[in-house]
Amino acid sequence: MSKDNAPWVRIEKVGQHAGEVVQIRGWLSRMRSSGKIGFLQLRDGSGSIQGVLAKADVGEEIFAKSKGLGQESSLIAWGKVNPDERAPGGYELHLVDVQVIQNAEGYPITPKEHGTDFLMDHRHLWLRSNRQHAILRIRAEIMKGILDWLDDHDFLRVDTPILTPSACEGTTTLFETEYFESKAYLAQSGQLYNEATAMAFGRVYTFGPTFRAEKSKTRRHLMEFWMVEPEIAFCDFEENMVFQEQMLEYVVQRVLERRARELKVLERDTSKLEQIKAPFVRLSYDDAVKLLNEKGVEFQWGGDFGGGDETIIAESFDRPVFVHRFPTAIKAFYMKPDPDRPEVVLGADLLAPEGYGEIIGGGQRVDDLALLEARIKEHNLPPEAYAWYVDLRRYGSVPHSGFGLGLERTVSWLCGLEHVRETIAFPRMLSRLYP
């Protein structure tokens, strides 16, 4: 077996080279040896494979050098790809040579248990673990799934700005920065801009980071998180929910299909995800209040749900639940009141099952010029900052709706995580800005 001309192959594709000698470039995630044989667990970012090192094959020198390698040492390994039913990936590598790039000593994250703070301080290294790999691959699949679905449904991607002069829902939870002679705020939503581009392009979306300077420390909050926000001209409140459930069904089923290996690493109960099929449940806010009261929760009509309330509502169903027609008084100024009952709005939050709570907020927007101007006044918002937004109701206003899906909460749900902090490579939390 010669290593000359052995192709560099990524581990996830070794199956295409069964019986051949290939080159793997990566890192040593674990090493054990007994006498004249060593087992090198190799990872290269695409997957993991066991390399079997026999002193008889590689000689004394390479065997001794390899045996002494520390965790996360970088190396190039040559070996024959052997099918092996017992191996998690179906193959192992019969090694013929090893070239050490760097022998790493004292890698801080060992197979033993570490505390969360320690792992978060070493997030730049923790990302190399199997579990973090699985989560971030699922995240990437969700993102691409959303993009593909939207593109296939005639939505145009139009990026909205992060630096904005005005605030969607007041400035108390906004990060502020000097912008030359003036002040700017980091956007917590691209929605208002989406409404402008929806009037230009019909169906649009923005997908990028958003920011919320909220002093909250829960398992559902990040200061910096990603949102996809579609906005649709000539779309009412009901049609808007259909877009949401169709998109989400597609994404969940795609993740089940393409990321089965990663879901297994996470020990996710996929039977719960297989049930995620449209149509989802529609539950009015009124009925949600009744449901809470029946379950013994003291909750008054007019209030907003807390995380615990959402969990109780969501756990009453096996599919996601749209809670619709919230009280107008607790919702944003741009939400369209129900013409038949102006004390509630034509908006809905989508609650994920299994206690994951709100992952989408959406609804129909006020399209009447006079009403929008009145709402801006009622909410004490500066009219000059919203002049351009009001223009959209002056020149060719149409019924339109949209929604925002929080990426990290969706990742958390599909992966079955306890905390949203693992859903993004470098989470930003109340007391966490490093690394």
Add this chain to the structure above:
Amino acid sequence: MSKDNAPWVRIEKVGQHAGEVVQIRGWLSRMRSSGKIGFLQLRDGSGSIQGVLAKADVGEEIFAKSKGLGQESSLIAWGKVNPDERAPGGYELHLVDVQVIQNAEGYPITPKEHGTDFLMDHRHLWLRSNRQHAILRIRAEIMKGILDWLDDHDFLRVDTPILTPSACEGTTTLFETEYFESKAYLAQSGQLYNEATAMAFGRVYTFGPTFRAEKSKTRRHLMEFWMVEPEIAFCDFEENMVFQEQMLEYVVQRVLERRARELKVLERDTSKLEQIKAPFVRLSYDDAVKLLNEKGVEFQWGGDFGGGDETIIAESFDRPVFVHRFPTAIKAFYMKPDPDRPEVVLGADLLAPEGYGEIIGGGQRVDDLALLEARIKEHNLPPEAYAWYVDLRRYGSVPHSGFGLGLERTVSWLCGLEHVRETIAFPRMLSRLYP
């Protein structure tokens, strides 16, 4: 011809309904009429079509009402799709009914010429024009093309943070914000974080907004701009250039193929883009200095190129040019010096032809621990902020390279624009934060 049950069709797809009556939902971009016939130019965000309105068909009332509509009025129009060779899209609509949603009066952007400031102040409406449509559709195609190419080449999308505690290249051009008890800066690159994720996943990329608080007012600068930044483990300087030229060739050819209509609207000379095929030109910094001197430019070895210099270099070739091995002294601390000649780095800028200048910066990174620590010291960077970054050279360091492509400059080049301000929906410039 009955309008009952006529399907709602987007204009770009009317060809699938030739001979049928369809429903178009959109806006009136232009109206002219003569006697008993009216011509309504309709747009719905997907395209534009002429609706022919005959008084004899629709009756006095609808005819009169439609004739009086202002520009950008919103409406639903029913009509029969008639093939017409003279029509830009190949079809026109023989109208049978029109329902007005809102009659818009005094739309500020008329077919006459407007100044740039006026148009930028009305950017939320200007986006409805044919030209802005063409540009933003090409932008979206470039983005999707990049994502598809990277995914097809085993790159994993891993989003890097915007809010960061440290600065990649000093803090003078960074936007700063309070982050609870500490300060944060808006990232102007995700590269350092990419290096961490590349060591975890092998091949990664980040694609999001980046920020530069630079007091410059040129046709190439925005304060907020999008970058795609791939980073590749086990990749040297030369291989890195191959990735770049292959990706860019793919994107340019895809835009030519899928956005021909839009390029025509922009009157782009596509023959120049058809030549964009790998391999691109490689020109050393030394030779670039010679070239400038031969062209009569006084330029000393050791300086950085200005926009004018880049134009002169780029115009000497019909394909993009990699200018490589810049002086180490003028480049960032993380760039790997050429082992054969440490006064230059293994980095390259890619200059687009036709005077568009730098669209990519990239290169191989310092992978030696001691050298990286020395460079951080030389550049007076705070070591504690870079502790995690240095860890990457401590635990399994490997040769690695990456690059950053500026989206807006690429859009500007492919669209053949004079100024980068039209390449993004809501540009952020020195004196422009509204709308």
